[in-house]
Amino acid sequence: MADVDDDTRNDCHGGDSVPSRIALLGAGRMGTPLCGRLVSAGHTVTVSDPRAEREAPVRSSGADWAPSGTIAATGADVLITVVPGPDEAEAAVPDAVFAALAPDAVWIDMTSNSPSTARELRKRAEAHGVDVLEAPMGGSPDDAEHGSLRLFVGGSADILDRCRPLLEAITTPDRIRHMGGPGTGYTTKLLINLLWFGQATATAEALLLGRRAGIDLTALHDTLAHSAAGSDFIRRDLPALFTGDYLRSYGLDRIHDQLKVITDEAHALGTPHELADTVLRIHARALDRYGPIDGELLAVALLEERAGTLLRP
Known part of the structure; x- marks a missing residue:
């Protein structure tokens, strides 16, 4: 032009x-x-x-x-x-x-x-x-x-x-x-999503392990929030999960598709993506289990189901 x-x-x-x-x-x-x-x-x-x-x-x-x-x-x-x-x-x-x-x-x-x-x-x-x-x-x-x-x-x-x-x-x-x-705005948004969904699944695994080990969830939540492991997810979003709210504002199929795009981008650019692949794989299993319904934390629901434990204080 x-x-x-x-x-x-x-x-x-x-x-x-x-x-x-x-x-x-x-x-x-x-x-x-x-x-x-x-x-x-x-x-x-x-x-x-x-x-x-x-x-x-x-x-x-x-x-x-x-x-x-x-x-x-x-x-x-x-x-x-x-x-x-x-x-x-x-x-x-x-x-x-x-x-x-x-x-x-x-x-x-x-x-x-x-x-x-x-x-x-x-x-x-x-x-x-x-x-x-x-x-x-x-x-x-x-x-x-x-x-x-x-x-x-x-x-x-x-x-x-x-x-x-x-x-x-x-x-x-x-x-x-x-x-x-061009392209940097899209990639930034996808990276933010990758990290947020990765934090959600990693936090859920930690909480399920802590609960199985006998730690009170409320005490563990407060301790993590004010520790070096603290994050916006733990401080801001985890309380919703504790009430049974899986944040039904976005489709699980869309989440999976976005995670697939950013992992494909990592593959194309030749950067390591083992953790990204794991986050994608967990969400693919959640999509297979629950279908294309709304729920940003349905991967966490899948982990709860596998553990036989709900993350409720």
Whole structure:
């Protein structure tokens, strides 16, 4: 794509007086609250989702609805995709969607995408003169609603600067982290997930062993939380597990797919991945046992089942 002077390009926010025309593809648990925040910030948002039943909540947020991604994208300055994974991202943005955007438009992909899948989509977008920024999210639907998501941004620093005003309608400036060039945002999100799910399974194994050895779980939890082994998982998330809450906010099949992507990336890049393989294998067994249902801690449920013990104080 030819270089263009910054003062001749559309900003993501459309300048100080003209809000962006945004096409948002994906009106699920994350996309719908993000849509509401963008509308509240004064942007004109048109949403498309394959599920027709999502039209009512989208319209109630003040956004428009389009029956297809191409129609939603027509004349838009900014395209935002908030879909579950790589397959959905590829299906959401055929060439017709990129071709329908306004000149000098920007595509912001907030999907937990595969770096390899995104690489091919980025080439197609750039062939249509569309700039690309990846900004996968860390957080829950509640975080999306209240503007406290973390965004792991990969791509050009110049494009990020253009899009900061729009991203700051979604979250606070300190939660927008530029990780580097294309692919680094996706990889960062996947590494965070790998470590979190690894901590969850390792902690569960330790607690099951401690309980079998006769240690009170409440005392062990408090001791671990304030020790060198302490982590956000132990301090923040473990109490939910102790009440029987397996954090049913995300599908086990999606978790498995993301762990598979990052272990494949490690294999492709030639870095050690024995522990990553183990975390993936445990989640694959959990998926076989429970099926594609919601539950971020269902691998822990599998370990409890194998131990014949529930982690309840």
